[in-house]
Amino acid sequence: MVDRTRRELNDVEVVQIADTYHRWREGNGYEDVPGFCKSASLEEIRGHNYVLTPGRYVGAAVAEEDDVPFEERMAELTAKPAEQFKESAKLEAAIRQNLRGLGYEL
Numbered sequence: 001m002v003d004r005t006r007r008e009l010n011d012v013e014v015v016q017i018a019d020t021y022h023r024w025r026e027g028n029g030y031e032d033v034p035g036f037c038k039s040a041s042l043e044e045i046r047g048h049n050y051v052l053t054p055g056r057y058v059g060a061a062v063a064e065e066d067d068v069p070f071e072e073r074m075a076e077l078t079a080k081p082a083e084q085f086k087e088s089a090k091l092e093a094a095i096r097q098n099l100r101g102l103g104y105e106l
Helices: 011-026 042-047 070-101
Strands: none
Touching: none
């Protein structure tokens, strides 16, 4: 992403987009891919009051299945921040002590 709203495409992505367009245009081997492309009918577009926002048609890519139970995954994700918070508290105490030694109080 170049910024929040703009993405810079690499050569592989440009070729993928061009190939998909040509397959759609020629009617040869094109398939809708959730999160990437969709050939919407005029009826479908009319049903959305002619709003052409891609998300209304393309949708989202299918998420990968995660075989790890939620509770276990959350324990993994929160373990590192918990360690970092403990270390942060130690460092804060050391800084406060050093500042007190210099005659400053926070």
